[in-house]
Amino acid sequence: xxxxxxxxxxxxxxxxxxxxxxxxxxxxxxxxxxxxxxxxxxxxxxxxxxxxxxxxxxxxxxxxxxxxxxxxxxxxxxxxxxxxxxxxxxxxxxxxxxxxxxxxxxxxxxxxxxxxxxxx
Amino acid sequence: xxxxxxxxxxxxxxxxxxxxxxxxxxxxxxxxxxxxxxxxxxxxxxxxxxxxxxxxxxxxxxxxxxxxxxxxxxxxxxxxxxxxxxxxxxxxxxxxxxxxxxxxxxx
Numbered sequence: 001x002x003x004x005x006x007x008x009x010x011x012x013x014x015x016x017x018x019x020x021x022x023x024x025x026x027x028x029x030x031x032x033x034x035x036x037x038x039x040x041x042x043x044x045x046x047x048x049x050x051x052x053x054x055x056x057x058x059x060x061x062x063x064x065x066x067x068x069x070x071x072x073x074x075x076x077x078x079x080x081x082x083x084x085x086x087x088x089x090x091x092x093x094x095x096x097x098x099x100x101x102x103x104x105x106x107x108x109x110x111x112x113x114x115x116x117x118x119x120x
Numbered sequence: 121x122x123x124x125x126x127x128x129x130x131x132x133x134x135x136x137x138x139x140x141x142x143x144x145x146x147x148x149x150x151x152x153x154x155x156x157x158x159x160x161x162x163x164x165x166x167x168x169x170x171x172x173x174x175x176x177x178x179x180x181x182x183x184x185x186x187x188x189x190x191x192x193x194x195x196x197x198x199x200x201x202x203x204x205x206x207x208x209x210x211x212x213x214x215x216x217x218x219x220x221x222x223x224x225x226x227x
């Protein structure tokens with residue numbers, strides 16, 4: 001079955017760029033039916049959608065983060081990535097990667113999540 | 121942008137109870153609604169998609185209903201493993217949006 005796993009630094013300095021990778025195993029990333037996405041959750045708070053990307057390059061981003069976010073997909077390496085620039089303490093959160101079904105409109109499965117703290 | 125509002129924010133219930141959680145969209149989303157369950161320290165898990173379709177492997181005591189702007193997640197005969205936070209998510213249009221969550225607590 002499809003599994004996703006996030007990886008990347010757990011600590012990022014203010015004003016720097018947060019970079020995470022999600023490795024996909026147990027399935028293909030090249031299906032037309034799915035996008036690959038990121039969601040985050042500040043400690044003790046709710047879920048915030050960041051963005052999704054199709055392997056063809058089609059993408060959608062949360063307007064509140066659009067100017068600072070880049071998502072990329074590499075089907076040959078079976079991973080996709082998130083870059084969030086100019087981070088501040090408000091970007092401290094657990095970051096989840098997940099597969100998004102274009103017909104179902106929902107995220108499944110999810111990675112386990114990785115906590116990224118922004119602090120000097 | 122479509123806003124999602126869940127009620128209540130929290131509910132206390134006992135094992136065996138029926139629990140109902142409501143999610144309201146700020147504009148019509150047809151049936152483009154999903155429900156997730158999140159336990160402490162875990163990633164959210166998909167329960168229901170397209171408002172009323174039970175995800176494979178999810179117990180049948182979970183059910184979803186509604187269309188347009190008003191949706192309901194019902195848990196029949198609450199089990200100990202059901203104490204968690206539940207989120208709705210609209211998929212009618214971008215930006216995607218989640219509700220603020222409903223915590224189901226032990227009475």
